[in-house]
Amino acid sequence: MNNPLRILAGVIVCSVTLPIFLSVASYDDIETNTPQKQEQLIEKKSSSKYINYETVDKDSPKINIYNHKTGKTQQMDIEEYLYGVLSGEMPSDFNIEALKAQAVAARTYTIHKQENETSKHKGSAVCTDYTHCQEYKSYEELKESKGEEWIKSSYPKIKQAVNDTKGQIITYNGEPIVPLYFSTSSGKTENSEEVFSTEYPYLKSVDSPYDKYAPKYASTLKISNKDFVSKLQNTYSGININQNDLSSQVKILSRSNGGSVAKIKLGNKELTGRDIRNILNLNSANFEIKFDTNSLDFVVKGYGHGVGMSQWGANGMAEEGYKYYEILSHYYKDTTIKDLY
Structure with a gap:
């Protein structure tokens, strides 16, 4: 049996030293959480805050689309058209935030074309030829090429990405940008003037570290x-x-x-x-x-011209928790999102 005096002494020592130990541990926590680290935590927290860009609620406009397969011009609701564009331009199994970013970029491309180059499409805003404009697949084409199961499981996700960003475009100085995008970067995107003849202030080289996971990296x-x-x-x-x-x-x-x-x-x-x-x-x-x-x-x-938004890079950012507007802000410098309708 232990000596009662020894036990009593141990209790006294513990009662004195335990508060001191807890005090030191708490002090260490305060010291390591320096103002700089606190600022980083606040910044990270604020950057992950959801921003609602839906400020306007109007009916979506109809646009003319030149179908290069039929040789005819057809009128279509722009949002319905974007269902077909997003289905053709980005894998449906990508993160929803990446799909939203692609939807806004595709909508911006369409609006920019409508305002600047309709004469090149026989009076239409855009054409369906991906070598000239954006990839587009009609509902019937998607059903035939991807199957009923894809229509049931994946098409709703495509529609959600478009619907959740209804009317939103990317602007620079209040005007819709030329939102170039491509599949996979080599780790950095390119300055537009180093690839094409025109320099755009928002199409500048930025880091794109997540592309290394892409199949065609x-x-x-x-x-x-x-x-x-x-x-x-x-x-x-x-x-x-x-x-x-x-x-x-x-x-x-x-x-x-x-x-x-x-x-x-x-x-x-x-x-x-x-x-x-x-x-x-x-x-x-x-x-x-x-x-x-x-x-x-x-x-x-890499895979593609390298200017603008990397689609695989966007998906990597989305998987890391970035919102679609943060992805767009990263790849298109100094731009803002504007809700048209």
Whole structure:
């Protein structure tokens, strides 16, 4: 049996030291939660607060759409049209916030086209040819290509993304922007002027770290020296390049801010990475070249032109908890969302 005096002493020690220990532990917590950390927590909390951009409640307008398959112009409610665009432009299994971001971008594209380029579509706002405008699939086409099960399980999600952002567009200085978007970045998006001829202040290079999870983030093309030289000579008759020792004749000279090849020297000719992408049908203009004795390997990152919103990057942000308007604000700098109807 323990000595009663020893037990009494232990109780006294504990009664004195325990409050001191708790006080020290609490003090440590206060010290580590510095003003800087508190500010970061507040900022994070405020950024995750939901913002309701539905400020106007009007009937959605009808627009003219040129159907390139039938060669006819049809009138359609713009929101119904966007159901078909979103179904064609983004996977339905993406996060709903990414789908909402895509819906707003697609609506903005349509409004911008309607206000600026109807003459190019025979009096219509847009056409159904994805090589010229946006991908569009009618309800009947979706039902046939994707099946009844998709219509039941996924189409409602598509409609929700459009309906929840009804009438909302992206603006810069009060005007609808040119909301370029693409599949997958190489980790950063591109400045518009480094890819296309026009500079837009809201289409600037930004980090896009979640694209690395995309299925087409990385790809490789192997091509023989003979075929590579043949493709170049067929495209540029005045080029002076031969199959022997290509590593001394091909050199990447510069890259864009987003990582794509800006200039590349091939023999006596200087081209752009975009030129090479088109000639070889590469997934993007962001590539490295590995030379072998009889062949070249083009190691490519990303898929698409790289300007504006990365769709896989948007989905990654959505999976991390970002709202659709935060995604749009990230990829389209200094823009605001405006509710038209």
